[in-house]
Structures are given as structure tokens and as C-alpha cells.
Amino acid sequence: MPFAEHPLEETNPLTSGFRSFRRVQTPRAGRTLARWLGVLGVLVLAAGFLPWTQNIRSTGTLTTLRPQDRPQTVPSTIGGRIARWHVREGQKVKKGDTLVTITEIKEKYFDPQLLERTREQLAAKISSLEQNKGKTVALGDQQDALRSGLAVSLDKARNKVAQTRLKVNSDEADLRAAENDIAIATRQLARQEELYKQGLKSLTELEQRRLKFQESTAKRQGVENKLGASRQELTNSQLELSSLQAEYQDKLAKSESDRRSAVAYQFDSEGQIAKLRNELANLSIRAGYYHIQAPQDGYMVRALKEGIGEIVKEGEAIVSVMPISPELAAELYVQPMDIPLLSVGRKVRLQFDGWPALVFSGWPGTSFGTFGGRVAVIDNIDSQGQYRILVTPDPELEAWPAPLRVGSGVYGWALLDNVPIWYELWRQLNGFPPDFVGAPTAKSKDGKADTSADEY
Incomplete structure (x- = not known):
């Protein structure tokens, strides 16, 4: 222009x-x-002077707060061979439902009548024990009879010794009388011979006196022999008394040995009976392990063994079961420098995979598609350089989506203090951690502070 x-x-x-x-x-x-x-x-x-909520960002996955709510594998308690499947993958099962039936693979348990035969062995052993107890009682009665017989025999032998001793005393008195008679007969014979020499006595009277002397001598000899026999009988009675004690002690010792052997056999039988009962109980319990059952209500997620006839080892997992209605929790991992800023009860905002969200981490009130939670657990040890925290739903805010599944991804940020935006930018540029704020204090029903937080 x-x-x-x-x-x-x-x-x-x-x-x-x-x-x-x-x-x-x-x-x-x-x-x-x-x-x-x-x-x-x-x-x-x-x-730059607008308020900004400081936060700690972290990522993780969904898990459960209670260990029993997490997916679990169902192992086989015993080794065996798969005989039949009773469920399919994805099927809902209840606690106690049979999942798989297995059969034995050990030759020790092949006998189908093994349980009944073990019961018969146990019954036979119990009967043997009862008979052995009767034998023990009989041997005890035998010992009592031997002790009673020993007492009677000892009294009898003592009486015989006393009786023989009296007989010896009587024979000794007879011997003294015979010796007196022979002394008198000797003096009378001497006087008779003297008178015969003087012609005062006849030969007939002298011969009579000599005959009397011979009779006295023979009588004394008989008394001596009788006294010797009595003394020998006394010695025999004393020896019999001594041998009687030893004889009965030998019988009692033999009976006691038999009784102790019977008692030892009784204890051994009781031990074998206990072992058989243990084996019978183990066999009865083992029979219940042929049917692998669901440990709780849930869904059969995956079969870890396939087909019919496949061998499973003892303790080997067969199927995986997911419990119904688990108590979900977000498992997040936080840097060590941010752990001092967290505490049990700290509020957390979460974004779940599969749920669209518009997130402003510094302005949680303007975010869309996020869900609230609270820190429930803080680990005391690190896991590969990070610390694990568990976040549960905040009961005061909206509930988490029902279709959430264990294992899905989650993104979370723990809400801290409010600062100006310029301060937050300056902190981020310098790499400083967020400002430390005091841990929220949970109050109990009576209004007092509750310090029993589950921080472990």
C-alpha cells in the first residue's frame, strides 16, 4: 500500500x-x-503461588491383605497316579469338593485289603497281650504260693530240728545213766570177785554179776549208738533247714525271672500294639489323601498336571485355586528415601489398569477415575532396594471397582503436605525429598489415640 x-x-x-x-x-x-x-x-x-499437594509416586500390582485370599496351589500329600479329574478349569468349587482322584504307586500299599489285615494284626496282638497279662498274674500267684510254702516248710524244718535236739538231749541223759550203771556194775563185779576169792560167794553168783556187767556195758554201747544217731539226725535236720531256704530261693528266682520275662514281653507287645495302631491310623488317613479336595471356596484357575495316568510326586502341586471374594490390597514399592514420610493410615490415591482416569497428582480433588486408599502395612525390610507397602480401600471414600482381579497393575501416589507450586518445582529441580509431615493418628471409638497400628 x-x-x-x-x-x-x-x-x-x-x-x-x-x-x-x-x-x-x-x-x-x-x-x-x-x-x-x-x-x-x-x-x-x-x-506459582497456587497450592500443590506433595505426593510419593509408586507402581505395583493388586494382591490381597490376607494370605488365605491369595491364589494357592493344591499339592498332593502323597505320591500317586492320576486316576480321574472331577473339575475343569474356571469351574467354581466349594471347600471339600473333590478335584482329583489318585491311586497308589508304591508296592507297600498295593494290597486292597491292607487296612483290614492291619486291623486283624492289631486284634491278634491285643489278644496275645491279654494272655500274657494272665500269665504274669499266674506267675505272681505262684510266687505268693512259693513264699507261703517256704514259710510253712521252714516252720516244719525248725520244729524238726528242735524235736531232734530234744531227742539228742534225752539220749545224752540215757548215756549218762548207762555210764553210771556200768560204773556201779564194775564196782560190784570187783567186790564180787574179791568175795569169791575169799570163798564167801559162789561161782554162780560171780557169773551172774559178770553177766550183769556185760548187760550194762551193752546198754551203754546201745545208748551211745542211739545218741550218735540222734546227733546225726540233728545235723541232717539243720542241713535240711539250710538247704530248704536255698531251694525255695531258687524256685522264687526262677519264677521271678519268668514273671519279668512275661512283663518285658507285655511291654514289647504294648509297643508293637502302639506301632500297629499308628500304622492303622496312617493307613486310614492315607486313604483319605486319594481324593484331593479344595481347601476353600474358589475357582479352579489352572491344572498344573494333565491327562489320566500321569505320576505326581509327594508334595507336588496339581491345581491352582483362586479364593472367592478376596480382600484386595494394592502392593506398591516405594524408594527408601520416601519411607520415613509414610505411616500406617496415610491416604493414597490409586489408578487401576483398565480404568480410564484423568490424573492431576498435585490436585487430587480434580482428578477423575482414581480411587482412595489407606496405607495398611509397611515392611521393615527392603525388597531389591525398595520397600513394600500394602494399601487397602478407604472406608470413607468410594469403593474399589468390583471387576478388579489379583495381579492387575496399579499406580498410586501417597498424599503429603500442601505447598506452593513454585516450591514444588524448586524441590523437584534440586532432587530434594518431600517435606516431612506428622503421621496421622487413628482414633479409637472412645476418642483416644490408637497406637496399635499394624506396622511390620
Whole structure:
């Protein structure tokens, strides 16, 4: 357009005569852009003083708070061969439902009548024990009879010894009388011979006196023999008394030995009976392990063994079961530098995989598609350089989506203190941790602080 028509010519008459000045004038669009940039800078500067909620970001997966709610594998308690499947994958099962039936593979348990035969062995051993107890009682009665017989025999032998001793005393008295008789007969014979020599006695009377002397001598000899026999009988009675004690002690010792052997056999039988009962109980319990049952209500997720006839080892997992209605928790991993800022009860916002969300981490109130939670568990030891925390649903906020599944991804950020945006930017640029804030204090029903947090 002609330069004479430019608006600047009217506003600045001093430069209207110079053509170069007309070419270096600032365009109107540039001034408009400068004004907008200035307004934008003022807005950015003002926004720097807006409040910003500091947070700790972390990622993890969904798990369960209670260990029994987590997916579990069902092992086979005993080794065996798969005989039949009773369920299919994805099927809902109840606690106690039979999942798989297995059969024996050990030759020790092949006998189908093994349980009944073990019961018969146990019954036979119990009967043998009862008979052995009767034998023990009989041997005890035998010992009592031997002790009673020993007492009677000892009394009898003692009486015989006393009786023989009296007989010896009587024979000794008879011997003394016989010795007196022979002494008298000797003196009378001497006087009779003297008188015969003097002619005062006849030969007949002398022979009679001699005969009397011979009779006295023979009587004394008989008494001596009788006394010797009595003394021998006394000695025999004393020996019999001594041997009687030893004889009965031998019988009692033999009976006691038999009784102790019977008692030892009884104890051994009781031990074998206990062993048989243990074996019978083990066999009865083992018979129940042929049917592998569901440990709790849930869904059969995956069969870890396939087909019919496959061998499973003792303790080897066969199927995987997911419990029904688990108590979900978000398992998040936090850097060690952020752990001192967390405590049990700290509020957390969560974003789940598969749920669309519009997230402003510093302005949780304006976020969309996130869900609230609270820190329930903080581990005391690290896991590969990070610490694990468990976050449960916040009962005061909206419930978590029902279709959530264990193992899905989750993104969370723990809410801390409110600071200006410029301070947060300055902190992020310098790599400083968020400001430390005091741990929220959970109150009990009576209004007092509750310090029994499950922090482990």
C-alpha cells in the first residue's frame, strides 16, 4: 500500500519524511503477541503461588491383605497316579469338593485289603497281650504260693530240728545213766570177785554179776549208738533247714525271672500294639489323601498336571485355586528415601489398569477415575532396594471397582503436605525429598489415640 497512507505518518510527523523509518516500524501483530505473552507470564507467575499437594509416586500390582485370599496351589500329600479329574478349569468349587482322584504307586500299599489285615494284626496282638497279662498274674500267684510254702516248710524244718535236739538231749541223759550203771556194775563185779576169792560167794553168783556187767556195758554201747544217731539226725535236720531256704530261693528266682520275662514281653507287645495302631491310623488317613479336595471356596484357575495316568510326586502341586471374594490390597514399592514420610493410615490415591482416569497428582480433588486408599502395612525390610507397602480401600471414600482381579497393575501416589507450586518445582529441580509431615493418628471409638497400628 502507499506509504503516505500508513497510520504512523500521522502520529509521528518528525519521521514522516524518512522512508527507512517507515520500513522499521513494529507490526501490530507483534505488539499483540507481546501483550499476550506478558499476560501469560503474569498468569504463570500467579499460578506459582497456587497450592500443590506433595505426593510419593509408586507402581505395583493388586494382591490381597490376607494370605488365605491369595491364589494357592493344591499339592498332593502323597505320591500317586492320576486316576480321574472331577473339575475343569474356571469351574467354581466349594471347600471339600473333590478335584482329583489318585491311586497308589508304591508296592507297600498295593494290597486292597491292607487296612483290614492291619486291623486283624492289631486284634491278634491285643489278644496275645491279654494272655500274657494272665500269665504274669499266674506267675505272681505262684510266687505268693512259693513264699507261703517256704514259710510253712521252714516252720516244719525248725520244729524238726528242735524235736531232734530234744531227742539228742534225752539220749545224752540215757548215756549218762548207762555210764553210771556200768560204773556201779564194775564196782560190784570187783567186790564180787574179791568175795569169791575169799570163798564167801559162789561161782554162780560171780557169773551172774559178770553177766550183769556185760548187760550194762551193752546198754551203754546201745545208748551211745542211739545218741550218735540222734546227733546225726540233728545235723541232717539243720542241713535240711539250710538247704530248704536255698531251694525255695531258687524256685522264687526262677519264677521271678519268668514273671519279668512275661512283663518285658507285655511291654514289647504294648509297643508293637502302639506301632500297629499308628500304622492303622496312617493307613486310614492315607486313604483319605486319594481324593484331593479344595481347601476353600474358589475357582479352579489352572491344572498344573494333565491327562489320566500321569505320576505326581509327594508334595507336588496339581491345581491352582483362586479364593472367592478376596480382600484386595494394592502392593506398591516405594524408594527408601520416601519411607520415613509414610505411616500406617496415610491416604493414597490409586489408578487401576483398565480404568480410564484423568490424573492431576498435585490436585487430587480434580482428578477423575482414581480411587482412595489407606496405607495398611509397611515392611521393615527392603525388597531389591525398595520397600513394600500394602494399601487397602478407604472406608470413607468410594469403593474399589468390583471387576478388579489379583495381579492387575496399579499406580498410586501417597498424599503429603500442601505447598506452593513454585516450591514444588524448586524441590523437584534440586532432587530434594518431600517435606516431612506428622503421621496421622487413628482414633479409637472412645476418642483416644490408637497406637496399635499394624506396622511390620
